Amino acid sequence: MGSLDGRVAIITGAGRGIGREHALMMASEGAKIVVNDLGGATDGSGDADVTPAQSVVSEIEAMGGEAVANGANVTDWEGVQGMVNQAVESFGDLHILVNNAGILRDRVVVNMTEAEWDGVIDVHMKGHFVPTHWAAAYWREQAKAGNEAPRAIVNTASGAMLGNLGQFNYAAAKAAIAAMTLVGAGELGRYGVRVNCLAPIARTRMTLQTPGLEDIVAPPEDPSDFDKWDPANISPLVAYLSTADCPFTGGVFHVGGNEIGLYGGWSLAESDIIATDGRWTVADLQAKASKLIEGKNDLASVATSIGDTFKGFGDRPATP
Numbered sequence: 001m002g003s004l005d006g007r008v009a010i011i012t013g014a015g016r017g018i019g020r021e022h023a024l025m026m027a028s029e030g031a032k033i034v035v036n037d038l039g040g041a042t043d044g045s046g047d048a049d050v051t052p053a054q055s056v057v058s059e060i061e062a063m064g065g066e067a068v069a070n071g072a073n074v075t076d077w078e079g080v081q082g083m084v085n086q087a088v089e090s091f092g093d094l095h096i097l098v099n100n101a102g103i104l105r106d107r108v109v110v111n112m113t114e115a116e117w118d119g120v121i122d123v124h125m126k127g128h129f130v131p132t133h134w135a136a137a138y139w140r141e142q143a144k145a146g147n148e149a150p151r152a153i154v155n156t157a158s159g160a161m162l163g164n165l166g167q168f169n170y171a172a173a174k175a176a177i178a179a180m181t182l183v184g185a186g187e188l189g190r191y192g193v194r195v196n197c198l199a200p201i202a203r204t205r206m207t208l209q210t211p212g213l214e215d216i217v218a219p220p221e222d223p224s225d226f227d228k229w230d231p232a233n234i235s236p237l238v239a240y241l242s243t244a245d246c247p248f249t250g251g252v253f254h255v256g257g258n259e260i261g262l263y264g265g266w267s268l269a270e271s272d273i274i275a276t277d278g279r280w281t282v283a284d285l286q287a288k289a290s291k292l293i294e295g296k297n298d299l300a301s302v303a304t305s306i307g308d309t310f311k312g313f314g315d316r317p318a319t320p
């Protein structure tokens, strides 16, 4: 018995990297998989190519699982509607949507071109919206017809949403995906849909091409040591969040190596509010606003530095 027996999943960007590992793991847990991938380079350039998706389908079939390939661009309105229809026509229903497809076009803001901005915003933000929309439309129809099987969406953000320099486009898109997760969880719960989100850390072509990261993410020299950068370390959490009786919704998870954490998100603490009589004046703000940054570091709205996420990564002892 697998934890996902009888469940049908669409996984976007599943031809390579983290998405491929999700597809293999979820298939090994009994799910039937639509392996979506457009093909193309890390920056989204190049011709569409269904070969990566098809080769993951072959791997799943070789393990005795069931899968079909889909080459839709996750931003294509009709193409993605067709992908949801393909899941239902191939396997009888749809229970799980893993929004994972992504690209990188890193550049500091002063040098970033319009195409670098548009491409990253499009693939990540619209590429989460469009599959979510069509899956939700199908699930609302099913709920109205009395088919109330538990459903799950797992989105993919990134620690970059905390404000990674050189990723003006990507950080914005990933922060948006975390926000979309909370709105989705609030709106779709009535149809039996839970919505969660990952911020993964793993060795893929995406991290390997990032300057300075190639050596850091290398596999251990001794192959018997735990490989904390292995992308397969991410997938058990995705499978867990996709199980029928998982209690989580609206969670944004840090995940990589041997670690799983829950992000706190944007917050406004009572102690971080100052008030005046009626409307503030500039002079009053000049006198009092600096109280809000007392004891903080150089970025007023960041409690911990982005580097803190990585400090000790993979070296934390197992939680009892």
Ligand SMILES: NC(=O)c1ccc[n+]([C@@H]2O[C@H](COP(=O)([O-])OP(=O)(O)OC[C@H]3O[C@@H](n4cnc5c(N)ncnc54)[C@H](O)[C@@H]3O)[C@@H](O)[C@H]2O)c1
Residues within 6 Å of the ligand: 012, 013, 014, 015, 016, 017, 018, 019, 036, 037, 038, 039, 040, 041, 042, 044, 052, 072, 073, 074, 075, 100, 101, 102, 103, 123, 127, 156, 157, 158, 159, 199, 200, 201, 202, 203, 204, 205, 206, 207
């Ligand atoms: N690798 C990491 O450490 C890391 C960290 C944080 C977030 N992420 C996120 O994880 C996800 C997977 O990234 P990865 O590291 O496995 O990268 P990857 O490049 O290995 O895989 C991404 C896949 O998405 C596909 N894809 C790209 N655009 C598409 C589109 N428009 N439609 C359909 N498929 C498309 C690509 O062809 C590719 O196979 C991305 O959303 C990425 O932003 C990765």
